[in-house]
Amino acid sequence: MASDASSGRRLNIDNINPHVKAAKYAVRGELAVKSEEYRALLSSGTSHGLPFSQVISANIGNPQQLDQQPITFFRQVLSLLENPLLLKKEDVLINHLDYKPDVIERAKWLLEKVGSVGAYSASNGAPAIRQSIADFLERRDGFPANQADIYLSAGASSGVNTLLHIICANEKSGILVPIPQYPLYTASLSVLNAACVPYHLDESKNWGTDLSVIKTAHEKAKAEGVDVRAIVIINPGNPTGASLPEEDIRAVIDYARQERLVILADEVYQTNVFVGEFISFKRMLRQLQKENPGQYDHVELASLHSVSKGMVGECGHRGGYFELVGFDPAVQQEIYKFVSIMLCAPVIGQCLVELMVNPPKPGQPSYDLYKKEYDAIFNGLKERATALHKAFEQMEGVECGTPQGSMYLFPTITLSDKAAAAAAAEGRTPDEFYCMKLLESTGVCVVPGSGFGQKDGTLHFRTTFLAPGTEWVGSIVKFHNEFMDKYR
Amino acid sequence: MASDASSGRRLNIDNINPHVKAAKYAVRGELAVKSEEYRALLSSGTSHGLPFSQVISANIGNPQQLDQQPITFFRQVLSLLENPLLLKKEDVLINHLDYKPDVIERAKWLLEKVGSVGAYSASNGAPAIRQSIADFLERRDGFPANQADIYLSAGASSGVNTLLHIICANEKSGILVPIPQYPLYTASLSVLNAACVPYHLDESKNWGTDLSVIKTAHEKAKAEGVDVRAIVIINPGNPTGASLPEEDIRAVIDYARQERLVILADEVYQTNVFVGEFISFKRMLRQLQKENPGQYDHVELASLHSVSKGMVGECGHRGGYFELVGFDPAVQQEIYKFVSIMLCAPVIGQCLVELMVNPPKPGQPSYDLYKKEYDAIFNGLKERATALHKAFEQMEGVECGTPQGSMYLFPTITLSDKAAAAAAAEGRTPDEFYCMKLLESTGVCVVPGSGFGQKDGTLHFRTTFLAPGTEWVGSIVKFHNEFMDKYR
Numbered sequence: 020m021a022s023d024a025s026s027g028r029r030l031n032i033d034n035i036n037p038h039v040k041a042a043k044y045a046v047r048g049e050l051a052v053k054s055e056e057y058r059a060l061l062s063s064g065t066s067h068g069l070p071f072s073q074v075i076s077a078n079i080g081n082p083q084q085l086d087q088q089p090i091t092f093f094r095q096v097l098s099l100l101e102n103p104l105l106l107k108k109e110d111v112l113i114n115h116l117d118y119k120p121d122v123i124e125r126a127k128w129l130l131e132k133v134g135s136v137g138a139y140s141a142s143n144g145a146p147a148i149r150q151s152i153a154d155f156l157e158r159r160d161g162f163p164a165n166q167a168d169i170y171l172s173a174g175a176s177s178g179v180n181t182l183l184h185i186i187c188a189n190e191k192s193g194i195l196v197p198i199p200q201y202p203l204y205t206a207s208l209s210v211l212n213a214a215c216v217p218y219h220l221d222e223s224k225n226w227g228t229d230l231s232v233i234k235t236a237h238e239k240a241k242a243e244g245v246d247v248r249a250i251v252i253i254n255p256g257n258p259t260g261a262s263l264p265e266e267d268i269r270a271v272i273d274y275a276r277q278e279r280l281v282i283l284a285d286e287v288y289q290t291n292v293f294v295g296e297f298i299s300f301k302r303m304l305r306q307l308q309k310e311n312p313g314q315y316d317h318v319e320l321a322s323l324h325s326v327s328k329g330m331v332g333e334c335g336h337r338g339g340y341f342e343l344v345g346f347d348p349a350v351q352q353e354i355y356k357f358v359s360i361m362l363c364a365p366v367i368g369q370c371l372v373e374l375m376v377n378p379p380k381p382g383q384p385s386y387d388l389y390k391k392e393y394d395a396i397f398n399g400l401k402e403r404a405t406a407l408h409k410a411f412e413q414m415e416g417v418e419c420g421t422p423q424g425s426m427y428l429f430p431t432i433t434l435s436d437k438a439a440a441a442a443a444a445e446g447r448t449p450d451e452f453y454c455m456k457l458l459e460s461t462g463v464c465v466v467p468g469s470g471f472g473q474k475d476g477t478l479h480f481r482t483t484f485l486a487p488g489t490e491w492v493g494s495i496v497k498f499h500n501e502f503m504d505k506y507r
Numbered sequence: 508m509a510s511d512a513s514s515g516r517r518l519n520i521d522n523i524n525p526h527v528k529a530a531k532y533a534v535r536g537e538l539a540v541k542s543e544e545y546r547a548l549l550s551s552g553t554s555h556g557l558p559f560s561q562v563i564s565a566n567i568g569n570p571q572q573l574d575q576q577p578i579t580f581f582r583q584v585l586s587l588l589e590n591p592l593l594l595k596k597e598d599v600l601i602n603h604l605d606y607k608p609d610v611i612e613r614a615k616w617l618l619e620k621v622g623s624v625g626a627y628s629a630s631n632g633a634p635a636i637r638q639s640i641a642d643f644l645e646r647r648d649g650f651p652a653n654q655a656d657i658y659l660s661a662g663a664s665s666g667v668n669t670l671l672h673i674i675c676a677n678e679k680s681g682i683l684v685p686i687p688q689y690p691l692y693t694a695s696l697s698v699l700n701a702a703c704v705p706y707h708l709d710e711s712k713n714w715g716t717d718l719s720v721i722k723t724a725h726e727k728a729k730a731e732g733v734d735v736r737a738i739v740i741i742n743p744g745n746p747t748g749a750s751l752p753e754e755d756i757r758a759v760i761d762y763a764r765q766e767r768l769v770i771l772a773d774e775v776y777q778t779n780v781f782v783g784e785f786i787s788f789k790r791m792l793r794q795l796q797k798e799n800p801g802q803y804d805h806v807e808l809a810s811l812h813s814v815s816k817g818m819v820g821e822c823g824h825r826g827g828y829f830e831l832v833g834f835d836p837a838v839q840q841e842i843y844k845f846v847s848i849m850l851c852a853p854v855i856g857q858c859l860v861e862l863m864v865n866p867p868k869p870g871q872p873s874y875d876l877y878k879k880e881y882d883a884i885f886n887g888l889k890e891r892a893t894a895l896h897k898a899f900e901q902m903e904g905v906e907c908g909t910p911q912g913s914m915y916l917f918p919t920i921t922l923s924d925k926a927a928a929a930a931a932a933e934g935r936t937p938d939e940f941y942c943m944k945l946l947e948s949t950g951v952c953v954v955p956g957s958g959f960g961q962k963d964g965t966l967h968f969r970t971t972f973l974a975p976g977t978e979w980v981g982s983i984v985k986f987h988n989e990f991m992d993k994y995r
Contacts (some may be wrong), residue, residue, distance in 0.1 A: 027805030029736055029767045032837040036676050039845050046845040047630055055629070083626040091592070098590035099853075102582045108604055117592075117597045135571040137821040141543065142535055173661055173825070182700065188524050206848045210672065248517055279517045282580050317515030333625040335854035337661070337825075349520040357527050359535040360694045361664050365853040366823035367589075 042209035043182045043472025044202050050454055051078050054464035071462035075491045077482040078464040080426045082332030085443060086399075086487035089333065090392050092122060092143075092385045093374045099126035100136045119384035120503065129370050136366045141361040144171025144340065145366070148373045152340055155376035160302035164342060167467065170354065170366040171372060173337040175325040176203055182321050182341065185354055186248050186281060188212035195237060195243035195280070197228070199471035199479070201257040216240040216247055219474055222431070225420045226259035228252070228267045230274060234250055237278065246286045249281035250274075252300070255288040255424030258471045258481035260404075262292050262424040268303045276318050285324040287339070288425035290329035293401050295423075301344060320344040326371045328426065330396040338368030339377075403484040410492045429468070432478045438506035450478040456502060461494040508757035522962035530697035532690050533958025534588055538942055539566050542952035559950035563979045565970040566952040568914045570820030574887075574975035577821065578880050580610060580873045581862045587614035588624050588858055589961050607872035617858050618695045624854045630847040632659025632828065633854070636861045640828055648790035658842065659852040659860060661825040663813040664691055664776045670809050670829065673842055674736050674769060675701035680731035683725060683768065685716070686960035687917065687967070689745040704728040707962055710919070713908045714747035716740070718762060725766065736764075740788070743776040743912030744960045746969035748892075750780050750912040756791045762911070764806050772810040773898075776913040778817035783911075790834060808832040814859045816914065818884040826856030826863075834978060891972040892916065898980045902987050914973060917956070920966045926994035938966040944990060949982040 032040070058074040060067045076084060083089060095118055100104050105112060106127065113119035132147035133140060143149070149166035156164035172178035183204075186192065193214035195203045200217075208215045218236040219227040220317070240247050252271060253261045275282045284300035301322055308315040323341045327334035333470045343351060363369075376395075379385040404422035411419040412428045419430035442452030450467035457480075458464050468479030509589055515648035520528070546562040548555045549941035564572060571577060573818055593600060594615065600606035620635035621628060631637070644652035671692075674680065681702035684692045688705075696703045706724035709717040710995035721738070728735050740759055763770045789810055796803040806864045811829045815822035831839060851857075866881075867873040892910035899907040899918045907918035922937045930940030940957035946952050956967030 025766060028807055028833065029769050030674065030807060030837055030838050031835050032841070034676060035673050035841060038849055039672055039841055042844065042848065044844055044847050047844075047850075074618070079627065081627045083623040089625050094590045094592075098586040098593065101589050102586035104579070104582075105586065105604065111599060111603045115603065116596055118728065133823075135577065135823065137577050137823045138571040139567065139569045139822045173853065174850065180849065184527055185523050187520065188522060203848060210845070212849070279515060281517050319516055319518060333510065334627045334850070335621075335625045337850075337853040345516065347516055347519050350518050350523055353520070353523060353527055356530065356532055357533075357698070359529065359532050360663065360691060360698070361668065362535075362825075365661065365825040365856060367855055368853060 038210050038212045042206040043470075045208045045466055046079055046202060046468065050458055050464055050466065051076075053455075054078070054458055054462075057458075057462060063122055069462070070460060071494070072191045073462055075461075075463045075486045076487055077484075077491075078466045080328060080483050080485065081334055081486050082426075083335065085485045087396060087485065088392070090331065090389060092379055092389045093331070093371060095122045095331070096126050096129070096374055097367060097371065099123065100129060100367060103135075119333070121379060121383045121385050125276055125374070129373065133366055133370065136370060138366065140171075140363045140366050140369060142363050143355055144169065144364060144369050148369050151373045151377050152342070156301065156342060160299055160305065162302060162305035164301075168343045168346070168351070170341050170343070170358060171369045172339045172341060172358075173333070173364045173368065175285065175323040175328055175339040175341070177337070177364070178323045178339055178341040179203055179283070179285070180207055181292050181354060181357055182283060183207050183211055183213070184357060185350065187211050188246075190214065191244060193199065193240050193247040193248045194248035194283075195233065195247060197251060197253060197256075199258050199468060199473055200251070201253060201285070202470060204251055205472075214240070214245045216245060217472060220256070220259060220261070222420075222474075222477075225423060226261035226429070227263060228271055230270045233271070234276060247278075247280065251283045251285065253285040254300075255291055255297070257285075257288065257425055258427050258429045258466070260420075260423055260425045260427045260429060262294055262297065264295065264296055265303070269307065270301060271298065272304055272307055272315070272318065276315055279317070281319040281321065284320060286322050287325040287328045291326065291400065291426060293404065293422055297424075301342065304344060318449075322423040326368065326375050329375070330393045331371075331375050332396070333371055336368045336371050337365055338372045339364075340372055359424070384431055398454055400426070400484065403486075406489060407482070407484045407492055410496050414496060415503050417499070422484075426483050427481050428484060429479050429481050431472075434478060435503075435506045438502070441506060450480060453478070454480055454503065457495065457498055460498045460501075463491055463495055520774065526698050526700045529692040531958075532694045533954055534690060535957065538946055538952055538954065539564075541943075542566070542946055542950075545946075545950060557950070558948060559598055559982070562950045562952065563974045564952050565972075565974055565979075566954045568816060568973065569822055569970050570914075570973050571823065573973045575820045575884060575904070575973065576880070578877060580867055580877045581819070581821070581859060583610045584614045584617070584862055585855060585859065588617060588855060591618055591623075609867060609871045609873050612618055613862070617861065621854055621858065624858065626854065628659075628851045628857060630855050631843055631853060632657065632850055634638070636857050639801065639861045639865050640830075644789065644830060648787055648793065649665055650790060650793035652789075654979055656831045656834070656839070658829050658831070658846060660827045660829060660846075661852045661856065662815055662822065663773065663811040663827040663829070665825070665852070666811045666827055666829040666836055667691055667771070667773070668695055669842060669845055670771060671695050671699055671701070672845060673838065675699050676734075678702070678986065679732060679734045681728050681735040682771075683735060683738035685739060685741060685744075687956065688739070688771070689741060690958060693960070695796055700985045702728070704733060705960060708744070708747060708749070710908075710962075710965075713911060714749035714911050714917070715751060716759055718758045721759070721762060732967055735766075735768065737771055737772045741772065741773040742788075743779055743785070745773075745776065746915050746917045746954070748908075748911055748913045748915045748917060748983070750782055750785065752783065753786055756788060757788055757795065760788065760795055760803070760806065764803050767805070769807040769809065772808060772958055773902045774810050775813040775816045777812065778885075779888065779914060780912040781892065785912075789830065792832060804833070806833050809834075814856065814863050817863070818881045819859075819863050821859055821883070823851055824856045824859050826860045827852075828860055888914070888972065891974075894919050894977060895972045898984050902984060903991050905987070910972070912916065914971050915969050916972060917959075917967050917969050922966060923991075923994045926990070929994060938968060941966070941990065942968055945983065947984055948986045948989075951979055951983055
């Protein structure tokens with residue numbers, strides 16, 4: 020009938036799922052795709068006329084793509100889980116390959132518990148690994164944790180996907196989401212056709228939470244008929260790098276108690292804290308329950324963690340978990356069924372979660388090397404954050420709070436009207452325009468603030484501080500000066 | 508206010524997502540949970556009065572939970588990917604640990620291509636692995652494949668989830684699903700609130716497809732206002748074990764061409780074929796395109812594969828992929844964005860996909876062992892299928908076609924009115940009742956036919972034939988005879 024094959028297709032851009040179409044995910048969007056094209060060009064050995072010799076992917080928290088080496092203890096154990104036949108040659112492992120007895124012991128224990136990493140585990144994760152996580156949570160928080168309330172997931176993203184699927188009943192269901200936010204939340208809510216209820220973080224207070232702002236956003240949504248069911252908190256913050264003080268956490272829990280909001284605490288950067296200490300929502304909730312008997316018993320909290328970040332940095336392994344507090348057992352059964360449909364989280368990733376929450380202890384053979392590697396990564400990240408922050412402080416029209424945690428800085432940039440006009444001429448927002456020019460000039464890929472949300476009239480970009488060396492930081496400074504001069 | 512904490516909770520069974528609640532997933536349902544409870548009881552060392560000494564999980568295709576050993580070549584490579592430091596000791600690997608040079612070479616190549624298995628890959632999978640899959644598809648089908656049309660996924664389930672998310676636009680969107688079917692399809696459609704359009708397979712023709720039945724189901728749905736967009740084919744079949752003949756495949760493609768239906772070909776059992784040979788939908792579509800220039804160009808096909816089944820059996824690794832043929836590039840961009848939200852498939856699972864599609868070749872050092880292990884698994888499965896089939900043939904009221912492929916048998920059982928009445932008294936369907944009694948008496952866990960769908964008035968159960976030994980088969984026969992006598 021039609022000569023154009025496409026006219027006979029069933030699916031086209033106008034009839035597929037409109038909610039998938041509506042979703043935005045800038046972290047892997049146009050800039051990221053372009054940066055990969057540059058990388059492919061450069062890998063052929065010639066410069067192709069590009070004004071840089073390498074691409075720096077500062078757009079995504081992907082530590083091992085850059086400099087970060089995996090922690091030896093973790094990977095030694097994983098190698099034995101993948102090839103258990105090696106355990107028949109313990110002498111070779113110990114005498115020729117620097118495997119310590121605690122590596123071998125842990126691998127044997129995990130294999131005894133999971134059987135084979137090639138076998139499906141229970142849908143919510145291997146029971147022994149859930150118990151190990153519960154033990155860790157008890158040590159971390161000083162309050163007991165129950166393995167039956169823990170669900171292994173393929174990274175925290177998959178856990179968020181599960182929780183939002185359960186919580187959102189229809190298009191009236193709304194979730195309070197911080198702005199700026201990691202776009203997983205808005206994208207998942209788009210796909211689910213549920214309502215995102217944005218609340219702005221307070222840049223003037225190191226991107227902390229401001230309860231009056233949350234309240235205003237919540238009331239406005241309620242007035243519009245939204246059934247607001249949960250509040251997302253990302254602590255330490257992504258993209259902001261903020262580490263929340265105790266009073267903010269208390270205030271959020273108290274508000275959730277009053278308003279019957281499920282708390283979704285995204286705590287994947289819990290070990291990436293440079294200022295103060297990390298306080299988990301679970302610990303604070305249990306403390307409030309202890310201080311105020313009966314008052315907080317109905318608060319529902321889901322807290323998420325992952326092997327992707329911290330000093331582990333194993334995002335390619337897609338390991339993570341969430342812990343539920345205060346959830347109705349009948350609701351938990353539905354969560355179990357939901358995760359069953361995808362069978363189980365990757366079992367080797369589950370084992371890596373176990374290693375993360377139960378690393379070598381002082382006195383154990385692998386401890387010294389583990390500690391050395393862990394500290395080196397921590398200090399390296401802190402130094403790079405500080406160096407990058409210093410560079411931002413010297414850049415005209417750039418403002419950035421002291422690095423507190425996570426893997427990101429999220430500076431404000433002030434651009435001229437001339438730059439805004441040039442951006443508009445290309446059909447871009449000014450921050451997109453700036454980031455595109457930065458990529459084209461330096462090979463450094465960052466994400467414009469509009470990819471995370473920002474207050475009207477403000478501009479930002481998010482950069483990781485994972486890349487080694489200082490050359491790339493220098494190239495940002497140089498680009499920025501030239502950009503400012505050009506559009507002055 | 509209320510003394511019962513639950514009354515203050517936000518979430519309860521009546522206000523969570525009703526579409527998640529509506530989903531059914533029997534493969535990991537009540538029977539599976541009960542069997543795990545038995546297993547936990549028995550693991551304590553005493554029988555707890557149970558009339559069996561072990562639990563046989565014949566409810567799920569989980570080869571390595573039972574007898575199946577992983578293939579050495581695969582696991583040796585994976586161990587090096589997890590601990591690349593081992594590559595600094597090649598002499599130890601070769602001289603003391605039986606690693607062959609091609610194992611080392613492959614690990615080096617994969618590491619060069621993916622960087623680290625701890626790093627995120629591209630959202631659609633590492634480019635080199637996609638190319639390797641494309642090469643495999645070209646060898647398998649005799650027609651070219653393009654790496655840009657291949658998407659790595661966390662097992663085939665995750666691929667199905669992606670595709671259904673794109674295809675289903677609203678509650679009117681419908682998908683033709685075979686009955687009996689693997690419940691992933693109905694469960695995912697429930698969650699998406701899209702319409703499942705069931706079509707029955709023909710038990711009298713070894714569970715083949717009957718085009719007139721498909722047509723009737725399709726027409727009926729259209730008349731009811733369903734916008735039927737795709738047809739699912741599982742070949743070789745799950746739960747049926749059928750291996751489709753060429754004429755069935757041709758007929759389905761031709762119908763999809765006429766009716767503009769996207770074909771979702773679930774081909775995860777493509778190497779588990781005992782009768783005839785596996786014919787891929789891709790090969791048949793390309794052949795039809797060649798034979799009838801211009802006529803089939805608009806047909807959209809997505810075919811799925813996985814490391815979970817076949818002789819690989821690595822379901823815990825959650826590796827898989829799908830290939831798209833004939834899709835609109837703008838639609839593919841939306842698929843790319845959708846998979847980006849969950850970042851990427853597990854990278855070690857991606858590497859395992861590469862090993863599966865590109866195993867050692869004749870003449871390479873690891874080939875002989877690979878071939879020996881592969882053949883032993885294949886023959887073992889075939890023998891067990893035959894032995895189980897023989898047992899079924901001797902059981903009163905049980906009918907089962909000759910094993911053709913996949914990992915399952917799906918016999919018909921005919922039960923007495925007395926048995927049906929006893930089931931009803933427990934609030935169960937007769938097949939659920941039968942399977943529950945089987946589990947309670949023997950420790951053998953199978954799945955009632957109602958978990959997959961079956962024609963009204965018929966009863967079945969699905970069992971894998973993965974478990975080693977013959978004792979469990981004997982215990983099924985003994986149970987069955989007693990059951991038939993009791994309810995005669």
